[in-house]
Amino acid sequence: MREPHRNRMRKPHRISTLTLLALLGLVLSGCASVGERRSDAERAATGFERLLRADDPKGLCTALAPETRGELEESERASCEKAISSQEIPLGGTTHRVDLYGRQARIVLAGDTLFLSLFPDGWKVVAAGCTPRPGRPYQCTLQGG
Structure with missing residues (x-):
C-alpha cells in the first residue's frame, strides 16, 4: 500500500x-524581448511627436490610451479631435532615455517626458507634456484619470 x-x-x-x-x-x-519592447515604446513616442508636428488631431487621439482620451474629452467637454488641439503639449525633440517598468514606459525627450502603456494593439500615450518636480509626481498637461 x-x-x-x-x-x-x-x-x-x-x-x-x-x-x-x-x-x-x-x-x-x-x-x-526587453530590447524589442523598448524600441516599440520609443517608436510610439516618436510617432506621437511626429503627429504633434504635423498637427494631426485624429492621429494624436488614436495614439492616446483609452482612459487618457476619455479624461481629455470629459474635461474639455468636446470630442478628442477638438480637445487635443487646445492642449499645449510641447514638442519633445530627441530621445534622451527610455525606461521600462513591465507594461509601462517613460520616454524622456529633450523637451518633454511621455508616459506610455502597452495595450493589445500597441503602446499608447498615457500622459504627455510632463515635467519632473523633485520629490513630487510629474506635472502633466495631458493625462488619464
Whole structure:
C-alpha cells in the first residue's frame, strides 16, 4: 500500500519541477524581448511627436490610451479631435532615455517626458507634456484619470 503512495508523491514533484523549468524558460525568453519592447515604446513616442508636428488631431487621439482620451474629452467637454488641439503639449525633440517598468514606459525627450502603456494593439500615450518636480509626481498637461 505504501509503494503506490510514494509513486504518487514523486509524480507531483516531477510535475512541479517541470512547471518550474517551463516558467523559468518563459521568464528568460521574456528578457530577450526587453530590447524589442523598448524600441516599440520609443517608436510610439516618436510617432506621437511626429503627429504633434504635423498637427494631426485624429492621429494624436488614436495614439492616446483609452482612459487618457476619455479624461481629455470629459474635461474639455468636446470630442478628442477638438480637445487635443487646445492642449499645449510641447514638442519633445530627441530621445534622451527610455525606461521600462513591465507594461509601462517613460520616454524622456529633450523637451518633454511621455508616459506610455502597452495595450493589445500597441503602446499608447498615457500622459504627455510632463515635467519632473523633485520629490513630487510629474506635472502633466495631458493625462488619464
